[in-house]
């Protein structure tokens with residue numbers, strides 16, 4: 481009986497390895513490719529642009545602030561590997577008006593050719609207690625983080641389908657894999673990207689277009705410093721359980737995974753654990769990835785339960801502390 485089971489297992493794994501080349505996409509060559517990066521004037525977006533430029537790509541940077549765009553363009557141009565390479569800057573708010581985004585993408589395609597890769601980095605984070613976050617912020621975050629990724633993707637997809645090639649990257653977050661204290665406005669916008677990515681990937685895979693969702697941890701960027709100012713104590717204590725990453729390190733991993741056409745892109749050991757835990761019905765592009773998920777999931781769930789316990793106790797401790805200090809204020 482045991483022998484039979486073992487034989488089945490071996491046959492199954494062999495079969496998987498045989499079909500593996502059939503499901504793995506051909507890597508995209510960045511030399512001479514046109515890469516559009518939204519939110520490209522700072523943080524992870526700028527580093528993604530640098531990484532692609534270093535590999536010979538032509539870049540369109542899209543962001544709101546014209547001054548920052550010019551600055552970023554100068555920085556990126558230092559990394560050119562040939563004198564044909566161009567960095568085009570377009571200043572627009574990609575979360576407001578779809579027609580405007582469509583026009584901007586058209587302009588970029590007229591100047592630098594069809595888009596080979598779109599990296600949706602534009603986004604922002606707000607942290608706070610649910611009842612203290614200004615009510616308009618819920619809609620605004622959904623606009624920037626979700627619609628701001630839908631619009632550019634929608635504007636490039638038809639040309640990609642016609643050309644039977646392309647890559648689209650959504651930059652989600654570890655907060656798009658689990659909900660944490662303080663992120664009632666932010667997390668849902670990042671979860672939404674995952675749903676979009678899964679549905680879109682199923683539609684466009686026959687057209688040789690691959691979608692990547694990146695789940696970076698806390699990353700040392702201007703956006704993070706801004707978010708840091710309003711973070712509740714609980715959120716700070718909880719996020720201390722993972723380390724602060726550098727933007728260039730995160731960008732390198734994102735570009736590598738996008739070139740490969742991997743659906744998931746994560747950084748570090750906790751990133752690895754989270755993407756295994758939350759793989760759900762997401763697509764795989766290599767058999768080894770699928771096997772890793774099957775083998776590690778149960779174990780990671782046990783570790784996750786310990787983390788959850790410690791997060792809950794942080795939240796409880798903070799509540800008791802606040803309660804006590806309020807009481808002492810009243811008696812004083």
Ligand SMILES: *[C@@H]1O[C@H](CO)[C@@H](O)[C@H](O)[C@H]1NC(C)=O
Pocket residue numbers: 700704705708
């Ligand atoms: C975030 O704020 C804490 C203090 O609340 C500070 O120690 C830390 O350096 C800040 N981190 C960043 C990246 O700004």
Ligand SMILES: *[C@@H]1O[C@H](CO)[C@@H](O)[C@H](O)[C@H]1NC(C)=O
Pocket residue numbers: 733737744745746747752755756757759769772773
């Ligand atoms: C997710 O992507 C990372 C690389 O970015 C990889 O190391 C890891 O194995 C992937 N995890 C899963 C569960 O596929």
